[in-house]
Amino acid sequence: MRTRIYNFLVNRKPGIRERYHSYHDGATGMQKILSWVYLLWLNFAFYVLHFKWLGNCNSTEIYESKSLSINTPESHIVTHPSIEGLVDKLIQYNVISFDIFDTLIFRPFSEPADLFYIMGEKLGYMDFKRIRMECEGIARKKKFDQSGSYEVNLSEIWDEVEKKTGIPATLGYKLEIETELKFCYPNPYMKQVYDRLVSAGKHIIITSDMYLPKSIMQKLLEKCNYSDYEDLYVSCDYQESKYTGTLYNKVLENAKSKYGEPLSIIHVGDNDNSDFVQAKKAGLDAFHYPNINKNSLLYRTYDISPIIGGAYRGIVNNKLYSGATTMNLYQEYGFIYGGLFIVGYCHFIHEYCHNNKIEKLLFLSRDGEIIKCVYDMLYPNENTEYVLISRKAAAKWSARYMKYDYIRKLVYHKVGAKKSFSQLLKEMELEELTTLLEKDEILTSSNVSVFENFLDANWSKIIEIYSVESNLACSYYKDIIGDAKSAVAIDIGWAGSGFIALKTLFEKEWHIDCSLTGIVAGTNTAFNSEPDMSETFLLNNSLVSYMYSSRDNRDLWKKHNPNSGYNLFFELLTSSSNPSFKGFKLNDEHKVEAKYSQPEPNAEGVKDIWSGIMEFAKEYKKHFGDFSFMFNISGRDAYAPMLLAASNNEKYLKTVYNNFELMESVQ
Numbered sequence: 263m264r265t266r267i268y269n270f271l272v273n274r275k276p277g278i279r280e281r282y283h284s285y286h287d288g289a290t291g292m293q294k295i296l297s298w299v300y301l302l303w304l305n306f307a308f309y310v311l312h313f314k315w316l317g318n319c320n321s322t323e324i325y326e327s328k329s330l331s332i333n334t335p336e337s338h339i340v341t342h343p344s345i346e347g348l349v350d351k352l353i354q355y356n357v358i359s360f361d362i363f364d365t366l367i368f369r370p371f372s373e374p375a376d377l378f379y380i381m382g383e384k385l386g387y388m389d390f391k392r393i394r395m396e397c398e399g400i401a402r403k404k405k406f407d408q409s410g411s412y413e414v415n416l417s418e419i420w421d422e423v424e425k426k427t428g429i430p431a432t433l434g435y436k437l438e439i440e441t442e443l444k445f446c447y448p449n450p451y452m453k454q455v456y457d458r459l460v461s462a463g464k465h466i467i468i469t470s471d472m473y474l475p476k477s478i479m480q481k482l483l484e485k486c487n488y489s490d491y492e493d494l495y496v497s498c499d500y501q502e503s504k505y506t507g508t509l510y511n512k513v514l515e516n517a518k519s520k521y522g523e524p525l526s527i528i529h530v531g532d533n534d535n536s537d538f539v540q541a542k543k544a545g546l547d548a549f550h551y552p553n554i555n556k557n558s559l560l561y562r563t564y565d566i567s568p569i570i571g572g573a574y575r576g577i578v579n580n581k582l583y584s585g586a587t588t589m590n591l592y593q594e595y596g597f598i599y600g601g602l603f604i605v606g607y608c609h610f611i612h613e614y615c616h617n618n619k620i621e622k623l624l625f626l627s628r629d630g631e632i633i634k635c636v637y638d639m640l641y642p643n644e645n646t647e648y649v650l651i652s653r654k655a656a657a658k659w660s661a662r663y664m665k666y667d668y669i670r671k672l673v674y675h676k677v678g679a680k681k682s683f684s685q686l687l688k689e690m691e692l693e694e695l696t697t698l699l700e701k702d703e704i705l706t707s708s709n710v711s712v713f714e715n716f717l718d719a720n721w722s723k724i725i726e727i728y729s730v731e732s733n734l735a736c737s738y739y740k741d742i743i744g745d746a747k748s749a750v751a752i753d754i755g756w757a758g759s760g761f762i763a764l765k766t767l768f769e770k771e772w773h774i775d776c777s778l779t780g781i782v783a784g785t786n787t788a789f790n791s792e793p794d795m796s797e798t799f800l801l802n803n804s805l806v807s808y809m810y811s812s813r814d815n816r817d818l819w820k821k822h823n824p825n826s827g828y829n830l831f832f833e834l835l836t837s838s839s840n841p842s843f844k845g846f847k848l849n850d851e852h853k854v855e856a857k858y859s860q861p862e863p864n865a866e867g868v869k870d871i872w873s874g875i876m877e878f879a880k881e882y883k884k885h886f887g888d889f890s891f892m893f894n895i896s897g898r899d900a901y902a903p904m905l906l907a908a909s910n911n912e913k914y915l916k917t918v919y920n921n922f923e924l925m926e927s928v929q
């Protein structure tokens with residue numbers, strides 16, 4: 263009967279099941295009773311009030327949709343006092359009490375229990391996070407039955423874990439402390455506040471609801487460079503909690519005894535109830551420091567694998583909401599939506615090159631510049647080169663072998679641009695052919711074949727003109743390749759035409775004895791006019807795609823729509839502040855020199871985006887650099903933040919893109 267009732271109330275609708283278990287699992291005492299009331303309400307709301315959306319399971323939705331902040335950069339939404347302002351407020355009190363986790367100390371995860379994923383990997387134990395949480399709930403219930411208090415310590419929790427799993431409690435206890443010490447780091451905002459209060463001679467105490475005993479909490483505080491506090495109150499040691507307010511009674515009692523009366527004391531913490539409501543009820547003043555993960559459900563992606571997702575959200579939330587720094591819209595675009603993508607892409611490149619014994623990594627301009635910057639930071643001392651190329655240059659150099667691509671890019675893609683035949687010849691660097699034109703007219707869909715026939719008639723002359731620059735490019739690339747026998751050409755995407763052109767030239771014209779493979783972030787998609795353009799190269803593995811192709815992550819292959827600007831949104835992340843490359847020439851000293859087009863019109867905005875990407879990469883490396891498996895960021899996970907950014911009819915992306923001048927045409 264119990265099973266039938268459970269199936270009737272819980273299992274019939276995935277959304278009800280998900281919402282119920284998210285509240286019920288791990289609950290004890292009154293929260294457990296409230297979870298049953300919540301379950302009844304969910305059923306009433308769905309079946310009687312017809313709130314049908316409650317039946318939808320958020321975790322299994324194919325794509326998320328959220329209304330992201332458009333008018334205000336996200337890091338400006340929660341307005342903390344300046345560091346000086348908070349110090350001025352707190353310094354008026356004799357005694358200042360601080361909470362620890364999510365106040366003085368951060369973890370690089372969006373949920374505290376995400377730490378157990380890392381422990382599970384170390385222990386080699388399946389489903390460890392859930393088991394560890396379940397055992398903590400069992401330990402708390404037992405403690406309540408015995409003493410009327412839910413406050414347990416880590417030893418009591420691990421006694422239950424050992425019973426359930428067979429993992430020795432001494433081993434698990436030690437590992438959990440080591441893992442906490444490894445990942446905890448000081449909140450940069452509160453650390454400055456704390457240090458200034460200490461310098462001012464204020465009495466500092468620390469008050470925490472936690473199962474780690476005082477001796478371990480002291481080690482955590484020491485690791486994060488918090489010193490000179492006078493008392494440390496931990497709920498598991500006192501069998502009292504901030505959650506119920508009783509721990510504050512101990513704090514006040516000891517403070518009055520130690521500092522005398524009248525006593526002015528304030529508590530600072532992130533939890534609405536434990537650190538604010540209960541503190542004030544107990545007679546302390548309180549300052550609420552909003553939890554850094556408070557807005558996570560509003561703005562972060564959850565359509566992502568759980569471990570990478572927890573790390574990604576933690577790093578982003580801690581940075582945006584600590585109060586130590588703010589970012590502008592473009593810095594946030596790089597940090598929130600580009601950082602994980604670039605870090606994941608770099609690791610994908612690194613693993614490919616390691617597994618295939620690649621000797622040289624060529625990052626193609628201009629999109630490869632920021633990718634190389636991050637790559638060199640993550641994997642220093644590898645054989646990387648930033649190489650000059652562009653769609654136009656590649657089309658010129660390889661025209662002899664890839665005529666169709668040349669005509670398509672430099673002629674057919676210009677139809678509708680309101681340019682004359684002579685203007686096009688100048689752009690194609692074929693000015694000397696203008697005297698051969700029978701008539702000069704604007705290129706249109708009706709006369710494009712006339713212009714193509716003109717090029718056909720003069721094709722041998724065109725190849726002769728381009729061969730001069732092709733020879734210069736040959737010299738440039740031979741110098742870069744040196745003695746390497748294998749190399750990869752790395753680009754953002756999409757057809758991989760830059761790589762194909764280089765590979766053709768290496769093999770057929772320049773005779774560079776180096777096997778070349780192409781790596782792109784993403785390929786052409788179902789929306790492209792030539793969706794199958796690179797399929798043979800993908801199939802024979804001479805071209806490799808990170809995020810998606812027609813074979814991998816087909817949902818992204820069908821979702822990524824260049825006609826809605828998706829290529830440009832990614833290219834904005836990898837754009838460069840340097841001008842576009844046009845080709846090579848010999849300078850007055852007869853040395854090969856690059857030719858460039860007009861200066862980049864978006865230079866400052868691009869630099870802001872880059873700074874956001876680099877900041878995310880540095881944060882990720884700092885926290886997870888010793889855990890190589892944390893860099894196994896799948897292409898689907900790397901795309902997840904951008905999927906969220908593209909929700910709600912791409913309003914956020916269009917806002918970011920609005921102030922930039924980007925073009926998909928060949929320059």
